Amino acid sequence: xxxxxxxxxxxxxxxxxxxxxxxxxxxxxxxxxxxxxxxxxxxxxxxxxxxxxxxxxxxxxxxxxxxxxxxxxxxxxxxxxxxxxxxxxxxxxxxxxxxxxxxxxxxxxxxxxxxxxxxxxxxxxxxxxxxxxxxxxxxxxxxxxxxxxxxxxxxxxxxxxxxxxxxxxxxxxxxxxxxxxxxxxxxxxxxxxxxxxxxxxxxxxxxxxxxxxxxxxxxxxxxxxxxxxxxxxxxxxxxxxxxxxxxxxxxxxxxxxxxxxxxxxxxxxxxxxxxxxxxxxxxxxxxxxxxxxxxxxxxxxxxxxxxxxxxxxxxxxxxxxxxxxxxxxxxxxxxxxxxxxxxxxxxxxxxxxxxxxxxxxxxxxxxxxxxxxxxxxxxxxxxxxxxxxxxxxxxxxxxxxxxxxxxxxxxxxxxxxxxxxxxxxxxxxxxxxxx
Amino acid sequence: xxxxxxxxxxxxxxxxxxxxxxxxxxxxxxxxxxxxxxxxxxxxxxxxxxxxxxxxxxxxxxxxxxxxxxxxxxxxxxxxxxxxxxxxxxxxxxxxxxxxxxxxxxxxxxxxxxxxxxxxxxxxxxxxxxxxxxxxxxxxxxxxxxxxxxxxxxxxxxxxxxxxxxxxxxxxxxxxxxxxxxxxxxxxxxxxxxxxxxxxxxxxxxxxxxxxxxxxxxxxxxxxxxxxxxxxxxxxxxxxxxxxxxxxxxxxxxxxxxxxxxxxxxxxxxxxxxxxxxxxxxxxxxxxxxxxxxxxxxxxxxxxxxxxxxxxxxxxxxxxxxxxxxxxxxxxxxxxxxxxxxxxxxxxxxxxxxxxxxxxxxxxxxxxxxxxxxxxxxxxxxxxxxxxxxxxxxxxxxxxxxxxxxxxxxxxx
Numbered sequence: 001x002x003x004x005x006x007x008x009x010x011x012x013x014x015x016x017x018x019x020x021x022x023x024x025x026x027x028x029x030x031x032x033x034x035x036x037x038x039x040x041x042x043x044x045x046x047x048x049x050x051x052x053x054x055x056x057x058x059x060x061x062x063x064x065x066x067x068x069x070x071x072x073x074x075x076x077x078x079x080x081x082x083x084x085x086x087x088x089x090x091x092x093x094x095x096x097x098x099x100x101x102x103x104x105x106x107x108x109x110x111x112x113x114x115x116x117x118x119x120x121x122x123x124x125x126x127x128x129x130x131x132x133x134x135x136x137x138x139x140x141x142x143x144x145x146x147x148x149x150x151x152x153x154x155x156x157x158x159x160x161x162x163x164x165x166x167x168x169x170x171x172x173x174x175x176x177x178x179x180x181x182x183x184x185x186x187x188x189x190x191x192x193x194x195x196x197x198x199x200x201x202x203x204x205x206x207x208x209x210x211x212x213x214x215x216x217x218x219x220x221x222x223x224x225x226x227x228x229x230x231x232x233x234x235x236x237x238x239x240x241x242x243x244x245x246x247x248x249x250x251x252x253x254x255x256x257x258x259x260x261x262x263x264x265x266x267x268x269x270x271x272x273x274x275x276x277x278x279x280x281x282x283x284x285x286x287x288x289x290x291x292x293x294x295x296x297x298x299x300x301x302x303x304x305x306x307x308x309x310x311x312x313x314x315x316x317x318x319x320x321x322x323x324x325x326x327x328x329x330x331x332x333x334x335x336x337x338x339x340x341x342x343x344x345x346x347x348x349x350x351x352x353x354x355x356x357x358x359x360x361x362x363x364x365x366x367x368x369x370x371x372x373x374x375x376x377x378x379x380x381x382x383x384x385x386x387x388x389x390x391x392x393x394x395x396x397x398x399x400x401x402x403x404x405x406x407x408x409x410x411x412x413x414x415x416x417x418x419x420x421x422x423x424x425x426x427x428x429x430x431x432x433x434x435x
Numbered sequence: 436x437x438x439x440x441x442x443x444x445x446x447x448x449x450x451x452x453x454x455x456x457x458x459x460x461x462x463x464x465x466x467x468x469x470x471x472x473x474x475x476x477x478x479x480x481x482x483x484x485x486x487x488x489x490x491x492x493x494x495x496x497x498x499x500x501x502x503x504x505x506x507x508x509x510x511x512x513x514x515x516x517x518x519x520x521x522x523x524x525x526x527x528x529x530x531x532x533x534x535x536x537x538x539x540x541x542x543x544x545x546x547x548x549x550x551x552x553x554x555x556x557x558x559x560x561x562x563x564x565x566x567x568x569x570x571x572x573x574x575x576x577x578x579x580x581x582x583x584x585x586x587x588x589x590x591x592x593x594x595x596x597x598x599x600x601x602x603x604x605x606x607x608x609x610x611x612x613x614x615x616x617x618x619x620x621x622x623x624x625x626x627x628x629x630x631x632x633x634x635x636x637x638x639x640x641x642x643x644x645x646x647x648x649x650x651x652x653x654x655x656x657x658x659x660x661x662x663x664x665x666x667x668x669x670x671x672x673x674x675x676x677x678x679x680x681x682x683x684x685x686x687x688x689x690x691x692x693x694x695x696x697x698x699x700x701x702x703x704x705x706x707x708x709x710x711x712x713x714x715x716x717x718x719x720x721x722x723x724x725x726x727x728x729x730x731x732x733x734x735x736x737x738x739x740x741x742x743x744x745x746x747x748x749x750x751x752x753x754x755x756x757x758x759x760x761x762x763x764x765x766x767x768x769x770x771x772x773x774x775x776x777x778x779x780x781x782x783x784x785x786x787x788x789x790x791x792x793x794x795x796x797x798x799x800x801x802x803x804x805x806x807x808x809x810x811x812x813x814x815x816x817x818x819x820x821x822x823x824x825x826x827x828x829x830x831x832x833x834x835x836x837x838x839x840x841x842x843x844x845x846x847x848x
Contacts, residue, residue: 025740025743026740028740028742028743029740029741029742029743031742032741032742032745032746033644033648033741033742035640036640036641036643036644036647036648037644037648038640039636039637039638039639039640039641039644040640040641040644040645040657040661042637043637043638043641043661043664043709043712043713043716044657044660044661046664046709046712047660047661047663047664047709049679050667050671050672050675050679050709053675053678053679054671054674054675057678233560234560234563235560237556237557237560237561238557238560238561238563238564240557241557241558241560241561242561245554245557246561254565255561255562255564255565258564258565258568259564260833260837261568261830261833261834262564262567262568264763264766264767264829264833265571265770265826265829265830266767266769266770266771266772266797266825266826266829267770267772268770268772268797268800268801268822268825269571269575269770269822269825269826270571272571272574272575272800272804272818272819272822273567273570273571273574273575275574275804276570276573276574276575276577276578277570277574298567301563301564301567302564305564329546329550331550331553331554355666356666358668359666359667359668359669359670359671360668360669361668361669361670361772361773362669362772362773362776362797362801365801365804365805366800366801366804366805368805370805388668388670388773389670391670391671391674392670392673392773392776392777395670395673395674395677395678395777403678406674407674410671410674413668413671414667414671417666417667417668421666
C-alpha cells in the first residue's frame with residue numbers, strides 16, 4: 001500500500017509545469033531514438049532496393065529461350081563442291097540451312113520483308129551452334145534432325161514478358177507477325193526456356209542472346225592473380241619492415257604518412273599512373289590484364305600494408321622476447337614467429353583488399369581494358385576485359401536485352417565478392433587469436 | 436627475346452647451385468675451436484643469392500639502357516637483345532653460383548649475407564609506396580606542364596567554358612576547344628554536396644543509434660549489413676543510379692510537374708550518398724565510442740536524458756573526429772568515378788540546379804582518355820591536368836582530416 005501512496009504523494013509534489021516539461025523531454029528522447037532507428041532503416045531499405053532492383057532484372061539472364069526447328073543437314077551445303085575436309089565443313093553456310101528450315105516451318109511467308117524478319121527470330125549465333133554440332137558429330141550430315149536453336153534477343157525478351165503483348169504494334173519492339181510465329185511455335189511445344197550455359201561459357205558478343213561473361217571472368221582472374229602476386233609480397237614485406245625493423249626516423253615517418261595518403265588517393269588517379277608508367281614508359285601492351293593487375297596492385301598495396309601492420313602489431317611482445325631470449329636473430333624472430341602468428345590477420349586484410357580490386361573499374365578504363373573483346377584471354381598479356389568493365393560496357397549498350405545481361409553479370413560479380421568476404425570472415429573466426 | 440625459357444633455364448641453374456651448395460656444406464668439417472657451422476639449406480640459399488644478384492642487376496641495367504635509347508630498331512641492338520644478352524645472363528648466373536660454391540668452407544658466415552639481403556629487400560619493398568606517390572606526382576605533373584604550354588593556367592582554372600573538342604582539321608567549324616574547368620568543379624561540388632546531404636545525417640544518426648541505443652545483438656546483425664553498402668562495386672551503383680534512381684526521379688518529377696532530366700545531378704548524388712553512408716557511420720562510430728564513459732556518466736548524473744547527453748555532451752566532444760570523417764567522405768565523393776560516369780552527363784553545364792545534368796572532373800577525365808588518343812593533344816593532356824587538381828584536392832582534404840583526427844585522439848588518450 002505504501003507504494004501507491006508514495007506515487008500519489010509524488011504526483012502531488014510535482015508541479016504541472018514540471019510534468020509538462022518532463023513529458024516534453026521524454027517525447028524529444030523518443031523522437032531522437034526514432035530518428036536514429038529511422039536512419040538505419042532508410043539505409044537498409046536503400047540497400048534492399050538496390051539488391052531487389054538488380055536481382056529482379058538480372059535473374060532472367062540465367063535462362064534463355066530456344067526454338068525447336070527441323071533442320072535438314074543438306075550434304076550439298078555442308079560439303080560444298082563435294083569437299084568434306086574440316087575447313088570446308090567449318091566454313092559451310094549453316095545460316096542457309098536454318099533459313100531453309102524456317103521457310104519449311106512457315107511455308108506461307110513469301111514477301112521479302114517478312115522473310116527477313118522471319119529469319120531474324122533465331123539468333124545470329126544459331127548457325128555457329130549448328131556448326132559446332134555438325135563438327136562434333138559428322139555422322140548427322142545428310143540427315144533431317146530437330147534441334148533447339150537459340151532465339152533472337154527480341155524473341156527472348158518477349159518470351160520472358162519484358163515486351164508486353166497488348167501495346168500498339170508501332171510502339172512495340174517486335175511486330176504482330178513475329179508474335180504470330182512465336183505463338184505457332186509455342187502451340188507446337190517448340191519453344192522452351194533452358195538454363196543459359198552460354199552466359200557462363202562464352203565471351204562478349206554484339207548479340208545479347210549469345211554474349212557471355214566467361215571472357216571477363218578469366219580476365220578478372222588473371223588481373224587479380226597479378227595484383228596478388230605483386231601486392232601481397234611487397235605489402236607484407238613493407239609491413240614487416242615498418243613494424244619490426246624500421247628505426248624511428250624521418251624516412252620512416254615519411255613512408256608512414258605516405259602510405260596513409262596513398263590509401264585515400266582516388267582510384268582513377270592510379271589509372272593515370274598506369275597509363276603514364278606502364279603504357280607510355282614501359283610500353284606494356286594496351287588492354288592486357290598484366291597492366292591492369294600492376295595498376296590495381298599499386299592501388300591495393302596501401303590497404304594490404306595497413307592491415308598487415310595491424311595484424312603484426314597485435315602479436316604480443318612476449319613472443320618476440322621469448323624468441324630473442326632463445327638466441328634467435330631479429331629476422332628469425334620476425335619470420336619464424338611473428339609472421340606465422342599474424343598470417344590470418346594479414347590474409348584477411350589481403351582478401352578484403354583484393355575484393356576491392358575485383359570490383360574496381362575506373363583505373364582499368366584508363367589503361368584501355370574497355371575494348372570489345374570476343375576471345376577468351378589465354379594468358380596475362382592477351383587483351384582482356386574484367387567483370388566490372390564488362391558490366392560498364394553492357395550498361396552502355398542500347399539493346400533492351402543487355403539490361404538483363406548487365407544485371408546478371410552484376411549478380412555474378414556480387415556472388416564472387418560475397419564469397420571472398422565470407423572467406424575473410426571465416427579466416428578471421430577460425431584462426432584469429434585474442435592475446 | 437623470349438622470356439619464359441630463359442627464366443626457366445636460370446631457375447634450373449640456381450636449383451642446381453642450391454643442390455651443390457647444400458651438398459658441399461655437408462662435407463665441411465668444423466675446424467677445432469670453431470662453433471658449429473650453419474645448416475646446409477643456408478649454404479644452398481647463399482649460392483642461389485649469388486646466382487641471382489648478377490643477372491637481376493644486369494637486367495635492370497639493360498632495361499634502363501633500352502628505355503634511355505628509346506625505340507632502337509637497328510640490327511645491332513636486336514642482335515644484342517636476342518643473343519648476347521641472354522648468354523650474358525646465363526654466364527653471370529653460372530659464374531655467381533660457381534664463385535659462391537668455391538667460397539663454401541669452414542668459417543664462412545652465411546647468415547650475415549642472407550640477413551643483409553633480406554633486410555635490403557624489406558627496405559626496398561617499403562619504398563615502393565613512396566615511389567608510387569612520386570610516380571603519381573611526376574606522371575601527372577609532367578603532362579600537366581605540357582598542357583599548360585598549350586592552354587594558359589588561368590584559362591584552365593578560372594575559365595567558365597568547357598568544350599574539349601579540338602579541331603581535327605584546320606577548317607572545321609564549331610570546335611574551338613575551350614578548357615575552362617570551373618563548370619567541372621561546380622558540378623563536382625554540386626554532386627558532392629547532394630551526396631553529403633544524404634550521407635551525413637543518415638550515417639551520423641545510424642552511428643549514434645548503434646553506439647548509444649542499440650542492443651548488442653542488433654549491432655552485431657545490422658552493422659555488417661550496413662557495411663555491405665561499402666563493399667558493393669561502384670559500377671553497380673552507377674548502373675543502379677542510371678537505370679533505376681534516375682528514371683524514378685524523372686517520373687516523380689513529371690508527375691509533380693517538374694522537369695527532371697534522367698541524368699540529373701540529384702540521382703548521381705543520392706546514390707553516391709548511399710555509398711558513403713557506411714563510411715561516415717563506421718568512422719563516427721569509432722569516434723563516438725572513443726568519447727570517455729566518464730563524460731556520459733557525468734551527464735546522466737545531472738539528470739540528462741540520453742538524447743540530451745548525445746546532443747550536448749557526446750557530439751561536441753566528438754566533433755573534431757566527426758569533421759575528420761566528413762572530410763574523408765568528401766574526398767572520397769570527389770574522387771568517385773563510376774557512379775558519375777554512368778549516371779551524370781558529359782555535357783558541362785554551369786548550374787546549381789540539382790535537377791539538371793552536370794558533369795564532374797572524374798567524368799571528364801574518363802571521357803578525355805577512353806578511346807584511342809594521341810598522347811600529345813591538348814585534349815588528353817587536359818585529363819592529366821584535371822587529375823592533378825583532383826589529386827591535390829583529395830590529398831589536401833586527407834591531410835587536414837588526419838591532422839584533425841590526430842589532434843582529437845591526443846586529447847582523450
